[in-house]
Amino acid sequence: MAEQQNMNEYYIPASPASQEAVIVRNPEAPLSEAELAYQAAMESALDAHEADPTDVDRRRIEGLLGESTIAATEITVVSPEVSFNPLDTGHLVACGQRVIRMRDIERGEGTPIVSEAVVQTQDLNKGDFRLAA
Amino acid sequence: MSVLKKVATLLIGDNNTSSVNWLKMPKKRALKKLTERELLTLESEVGAKLFGPIPHGHRREFFCLDERTWIWHEEWLDEKRKLTTSTVRYEINEHGVLKVQEGARYTYIDGEELQNFGIAIRMYYEQVAREVYSRDPATGESLVQ
Numbered sequence A: 001m002a003e004q005q006n007m008n009e010y011y012i013p014a015s016p017a018s019q020e021a022v023i024v025r026n027p028e029a030p031l032s033e034a035e036l037a038y039q040a041a042m043e044s045a046l047d048a049h050e051a052d053p054t055d056v057d058r059r060r061i062e063g064l065l066g067e068s069t070i071a072a073t074e075i076t077v078v079s080p081e082v083s084f085n086p087l088d089t090g091h092l093v094a095c096g097q098r099v100i101r102m103r104d105i106e107r108g109e110g111t112p113i114v115s116e117a118v119v120q121t122q123d124l125n126k127g128d129f130r131l132a133a
Numbered sequence B: 001m002s003v004l005k006k007v008a009t010l011l012i013g014d015n016n017t018s019s020v021n022w023l024k025m026p027k028k029r030a031l032k033k034l035t036e037r038e039l040l041t042l043e044s045e046v047g048a049k050l051f052g053p054i055p056h057g058h059r060r061e062f063f064c065l066d067e068r069t070w071i072w073h074e075e076w077l078d079e080k081r082k083l084t085t086s087t088v089r090y091e092i093n094e095h096g097v098l099k100v101q102e103g104a105r106y107t108y109i110d111g112e113e114l115q116n117f118g119i120a121i122r123m124y125y126e127q128v129a130r131e132v133y134s135r136d137p138a139t140g141e142s143l144v145q
Helices: A033-047 A054-074 A089-107 B003-012 B017-024 B036-053 B110-131
Strands: A009-013 A023-026 A118-121 A128-131 B059-066 B069-077 B085-094 B097-103 B105-108
Touching: A023 A089, A033 A089, A089 B085, A089 B097, A089 B110, A128 B017, B036 B059, B059 B110, B097 B110
Parallel strands: none
Antiparallel strands: A009 A023, A118 A128, B059 B069, B069 B085, B085 B097, B097 B105
């Protein structure tokens, strides 16, 4: 039988004789502010792209919105990096994430990413990207 | 009229102080938020200069499309005045940095090219943070009070 320890979690004993427990999130627990902001931004962005399931923007939103929106609602201070290794792909991705975070904040905190035809794509297989005129 | 006033008149055209009002920045100008595209264009202007001087007649773009994708685009007129373009897409994944070029050519960069790309990414972040977003790249805090 499950015991409710607080509003957010359930502790379910792993077996009748066991003292160990499995922690399960209470589905009725209230969402945090970041989760609420993410959910609202996701719904609003998806509403705008509801009609067409092949919509590129919709796929982009579904793939990228969560991380960037939550990042934008968090504090903007980035912890200093001890050292940068140009050969470490993790460090390269971190630089990209910081650029995107600054861009998101500049556009408006918590604003969902909705592509504005930022790049003109001629042919994906040819890698032909450029900034739209 | 004193010599000083005459010089001032010659310089600014009129000794009436109201005539220099055009030099003052309007204090209540509306601050318009830039779109993603406008911000990318500003970033690209910084990014294009990271690789040294741009040859005369060339147009170069280098920008961060998303956290794992970087775009290099350069175009110029060849000797027959025909527009020539070169676009490279760099994709960062768990295996390394994949370079995607015209003609469906895919290669993982390594050695000096990888080192230079990594340094360019870092410089892009630092310079874009300061010049476009007015933020301290080390802390992310705004440099504008």
